[in-house]
Amino acid sequence: MSFSSLGLSEPLLRAISEQDYSTPTPVQLASIPAILRGEDVWACAQTGSGKTAAYALPIVQLLSAPSRPRPRGRFVRALILVPTRELAGQVGETLRHSGKHLPRMLKTLVVHGGVSINPQMMAFGGGADIVVATPGRLLDLIAHNAVSLSAVTLLVLDEADRLLEKGFRDELGRIVALLPGRRQSLLFSATFPLAVSTLAAALLHEPVRVDVPSAPETKPDILQRVIEVDAPRRTQLLRHLIQKNQWSGVLVFVATKYATEHVAQKLRQAGLVAAALHGELSQGTRQQILADFKAGRLPVLLATDLAARGIDVTRLQVVVNFDLPRSAVDYTHRIGRTGRAGATGLAISFVSSGTHAHFLLIEKRYQLPLPREQIPGFEPVQTEVPAAASPGGIKGRRMSKKDKLRAAAARAFPPGSGG
Numbered sequence: 001m002s003f004s005s006l007g008l009s010e011p012l013l014r015a016i017s018e019q020d021y022s023t024p025t026p027v028q029l030a031s032i033p034a035i036l037r038g039e040d041v042w043a044c045a046q047t048g049s050g051k052t053a054a055y056a057l058p059i060v061q062l063l064s065a066p067s068r069p070r071p072r073g074r075f076v077r078a079l080i081l082v083p084t085r086e087l088a089g090q091v092g093e094t095l096r097h098s099g100k101h102l103p104r105m106l107k108t109l110v111v112h113g114g115v116s117i118n119p120q121m122m123a124f125g126g127g128a129d130i131v132v133a134t135p136g137r138l139l140d141l142i143a144h145n146a147v148s149l150s151a152v153t154l155l156v157l158d159e160a161d162r163l164l165e166k167g168f169r170d171e172l173g174r175i176v177a178l179l180p181g182r183r184q185s186l187l188f189s190a191t192f193p194l195a196v197s198t199l200a201a202a203l204l205h206e207p208v209r210v211d212v213p214s215a216p217e218t219k220p221d222i223l224q225r226v227i228e229v230d231a232p233r234r235t236q237l238l239r240h241l242i243q244k245n246q247w248s249g250v251l252v253f254v255a256t257k258y259a260t261e262h263v264a265q266k267l268r269q270a271g272l273v274a275a276a277l278h279g280e281l282s283q284g285t286r287q288q289i290l291a292d293f294k295a296g297r298l299p300v301l302l303a304t305d306l307a308a309r310g311i312d313v314t315r316l317q318v319v320v321n322f323d324l325p326r327s328a329v330d331y332t333h334r335i336g337r338t339g340r341a342g343a344t345g346l347a348i349s350f351v352s353s354g355t356h357a358h359f360l361l362i363e364k365r366y367q368l369p370l371p372r373e374q375i376p377g378f379e380p381v382q383t384e385v386p387a388a389a390s391p392g393g394i395k396g397r398r399m400s401k402k403d404k405l406r407a408a409a410a411r412a413f414p415p416g417s418g419g
């Protein structure tokens with residue numbers, strides 16, 4: 001199956017070929033024709049599945065049809081809601097790239113918080129074809145009368161699960177209330193908890209369901225490694241791995257803003273080029289750091305979950321869970337930063353005695369027991385009371401679920417079995 005069989009026009013096909021996308025990904029194969037037909041779409045799509053292009057390409061084509069001119073004034077024709085600024089920027093880039101060969105350029109605006117609102121208000125003069133927005137800032141702009149949603153014909157909720165997780169439920173309700181009833185709506189989400197399904201049921205009209213299962217052939221190609229190490233030695237191990245393997249594109253997840261700075265500083269002291277990315281940096285600094293990272297000038301980036309959300313670097317080699325993610329869903333989001341559409345990636349999780357049980361829960365959620373490794377010179381010495389050695393758990397107490405999991409893991413992966 002090729003892109004040309006999906007109904008995309010020549011200017012878009014030209015833009016695609018310049019991106020070196022040879023074949024459509026499964027989510028693109030299923031979504032693009034449906035969106036071009038004007039249908040609502042409800043897609044379950046992981047980060048890295050090519051979901052952005054799956055809606056960006058057909059939207060650009062639909063809006064460029066001569067029968068759909070841009071209304072004057074403060075009006076917007078397509079609204080794309082995203083949970084974070086970084087994702088907003090990347091969606092904007094994909095849209096601009098997709099439409100670069102159109103005879104008439106579409107006006108695409110990207111608006112998010114964290115930067116001054118005035119230039120964004122000015123930019124709306126004369127309306128826009130497409131607006132990519134985080135919900136809070138969009139509502140601010142509406143309150144300032146800078147934009148009207150009454151001419152929106154296309155709505156996209158991207159990373160809908162994240163939109164809801166980030167507490168945007170009320171904002172979404174207020175935005176949807178301002179949209180015309182007759183519109184095409186598309187919803188993309190990596191997971192479908194009840195809240196997302198409820199949202200989908202309320203927003204979508206007889207949607208085409210696109211469910212690209214995480215079947216092995218559609219999963220991004222990611223090698224997942226789990227390395228046991230004592231928590232205080234993680235920075236040294238990280239340095240060792242980066243230097244030994246000469247990694248040049250590493251995204252390291254740490255739990256706190258302080259830790260991003262601290263670990264980055266330690267790595268710099270060891271002669272590596274590394275920087276921290278977190279929510280308290282100014283927008284300008286964040287953008288500069290991301291640009292350096294994308295361009296390969298900055299080989300190692302230490303980020304919190306929130307700051308790293310939406311980082312889209314095609315050649316990202318390695319993701320390291322220096323601190324484990326809080327949930328299995330976050331684990332997927334994190335490792336989805338590597339091995340994106342077609343490229344092989346490597347995801348490494350550091351597990352220490354204190355986080356061992358937590359990692360077991362993540363593993364259990366995906367039913368993929370991963371062998372534990374130890375790196376010579378960094379073998380852990382801090383150990384928990386091995387659960388297998390005390391099968392009854394603590395005396396007088398029933399074995400908890402976690403204890404049972406630990407015991408099962410200890411049986412499945414006796415120390416040293418992982419190579």
Ligand code: AMP
Nearest residue numbers: 021023024025047048049050051052341
């Ligand atoms: P996302 O949109 O977040 O799922 O990320 C998709 C990543 O894969 C981006 O880096 C895109 O540039 C890339 N990509 C999208 N579609 C394709 C395709 N058909 N072939 C190869 N890479 C793609």
